[in-house]
Amino acid sequence: MSREEATSPDVSRPVVTRFAPSPTGYLHIGGARTALFNWLYARGRGGKFLLRIEDTDRERSTPEATAAILRGLTWLGLDWDGEVVSQFERKDRHAEVAREMLARGTAYKCFSTQEEIAAFRAEAEARGSYALFQSPWRDADPATFPDAPFVIRMKAPRTGETIINDEVQGRVVIQNSSLDDMICLRSDATPTYMLAVVVDDHDMGVTHVIRGDDHLNNAARQQMIYDAMGWEIPVWAHIPLIHGPDGKKLSKRHGATGVEDYQAMGYPAAGMRNYLTRLGWAHGDAEIFTTEQALQMFDLAGIGRGPARLDFKKLENTCGHHIAMSDDAALLHELTAYLVAAGKPALTNRQNTLLKSALYCVKDRAKTLPELLEKAHFALISRPVQPDEASAKSLDTVSRGILQTLTPQLRNVSWTKDALEPILTQVAAENGIGFGKLAAPLRAALAGRSVTPSVYDMMLVIGQDETIARLQDAAV
RNA sequence: GGCCCGUUCGUCUAUCGGUUAGGACACCAGAUUUUCAUUCUGGUAAGAGGGGUUCGACUCCCCUACGGGCUGCCA
Numbered sequence: 001m002s003r004e005e006a007t008s009p010d011v012s013r014p015v016v017t018r019f020a021p022s023p024t025g026y027l028h029i030g031g032a033r034t035a036l037f038n039w040l041y042a043r044g045r046g047g048k049f050l051l052r053i054e055d056t057d058r059e060r061s062t063p064e065a066t067a068a069i070l071r072g073l074t075w076l077g078l079d080w081d082g083e084v085v086s087q088f089e090r091k092d093r094h095a096e097v098a099r100e101m102l103a104r105g106t107a108y109k110c111f112s113t114q115e116e117i118a119a120f121r122a123e124a125e126a127r128g129s130y131a132l133f134q135s136p137w138r139d140a141d142p143a144t145f146p147d148a149p150f151v152i153r154m155k156a157p158r159t160g161e162t163i164i165n166d167e168v169q170g171r172v173v174i175q176n177s178s179l180d181d182m183i184c185l186r187s188d189a190t191p192t193y194m195l196a197v198v199v200d201d202h203d204m205g206v207t208h209v210i211r212g213d214d215h216l217n218n219a220a221r222q223q224m225i226y227d228a229m230g231w232e233i234p235v236w237a238h239i240p241l242i243h244g245p246d247g248k249k250l251s252k253r254h255g256a257t258g259v260e261d262y263q264a265m266g267y268p269a270a271g272m273r274n275y276l277t278r279l280g281w282a283h284g285d286a287e288i289f290t291t292e293q294a295l296q297m298f299d300l301a302g303i304g305r306g307p308a309r310l311d312f313k314k315l316e317n318t319c320g321h322h323i324a325m326s327d328d329a330a331l332l333h334e335l336t337a338y339l340v341a342a343g344k345p346a347l348t349n350r351q352n353t354l355l356k357s358a359l360y361c362v363k364d365r366a367k368t369l370p371e372l373l374e375k376a377h378f379a380l381i382s383r384p385v386q387p388d389e390a391s392a393k394s395l396d397t398v399s400r401g402i403l404q405t406l407t408p409q410l411r412n413v414s415w416t417k418d419a420l421e422p423i424l425t426q427v428a429a430e431n432g433i434g435f436g437k438l439a440a441p442l443r444a445a446l447a448g449r450s451v452t453p454s455v456y457d458m459m460l461v462i463g464q465d466e467t468i469a470r471l472q473d474a475a476v
Numbered sequence: 477g478g479c480c481c482g483u484u485c486g487u488c489u490a491u492c493g494g495u496u497a498g499g500a501c502a503c504c505a506g507a508u509u510u511u512c513a514u515u516c517u518g519g520u521a522a523g524a525g526g527g528g529u530u531c532g533a534c535u536c537c538c539c540u541a542c543g544g545g546c547u548g549c550c551a
Contacts, residue, residue: 024550056550057550059550125477128477151549169480169481182548186549192550192551193550197551216546218546287489287500288500305481305483307543308487308489311488313487314501316501317500320514424510437510439510450511454509455510
């Protein structure tokens, strides 16, 4: 199979992967998944995961974007090794390599101006054809060089083919005749992306380049630079991009595209990781798994070749499982971070304590953090309880009367479900109503909601005194 | 325009020439439940189209369609 043949592992080298975003905006969901795949691959193999900010485009790069990317990765729990590398700061090294290519004869100085190149293209277009720009300086005699600005271009082979052995895409053959002599160093001596990635990946010891498949074609040009410098080519893995629910390329039109938006919407990081891992990757029937399990299972062979669409329902379902699975302390911690991210007020100590004791009965019914908070509403509020519209309806005069007869019976009982259950059932029976009819006003009185956990759980969580007080409030 | 990549239920996917094409989400029906939810049971639902190769193709090859990418002194 081509995917197996594509493998050229060098088991003697430890795995080094990297995530290399350009800081032109927030960390979008597709980039987050790319980072996750790199992280999983490296960490699952005892390797290193590096972070490099591709900030060579000074016009569009901002420190705010870099900060947002770092925040996003941190939230997702994707920790990187060593310092964050700024590509811009390595520009001297890039220029050095360009000069070395010059010395090796694998690159050349090109004095063609941008106007000349534009004119060349315009002419080709006017003829209705398309032609690669071929620099007249490729084989020029240095004696003819003008005293003018120049760029350094790769002296790319014009015949033959370049073969990309990709772990995901298989063997991809690119005709060299379809590639031009790309610019490596601009006339202002700054490197282009094409040169900078290769130099950085090489210098950083990157062994596996896992990135979006929009770079698949670029890999051929980059491979030429590796060859020109006599460097070892990394293992390529070009993964399909994520699309919106409508199958179109992900954009702002689809709403939330930044990972921080997801945090603010209350998706737990563990659920997010699980969902993103499964998006475009599979390992048999594994659906819900911990990060430790993902680390064990993740491999390049499991990555699919088609673009995957975002499915919020499945995201929610996955997150629901993770909320139910996570331990209370971690959940509370995450909840705190969520409130900050969502710009909501923090919980008081009292609320925290009550919420903690309420978790057992709300954890497995929430798919997101705000949903969890809503289910735990009864534990977060203090008297007087304000019933919402739906629950207020069940507090009519009849049910108020019932609450009045019930409350005194709650005073001298041991506060356990076993002791409370017979009392409530009996009160319901005495009034000739089903238990459901009694539960409704209880919910309204205790939580001010018509949808809550079991009334027993609520009573146990808030305690005897608070229960009686809330019932008395509602009974008058 | 040229080149490159992709295409299995609505969605994420399994399958690596021989399966009643499996699982998950969603959806529908039923059961459990003091509400909602959870949980449980069952169900609907797929190989883009057309040619080959082969005893046999979802799987290999070609063409078409559709989607995406690259084709910048952007990354």
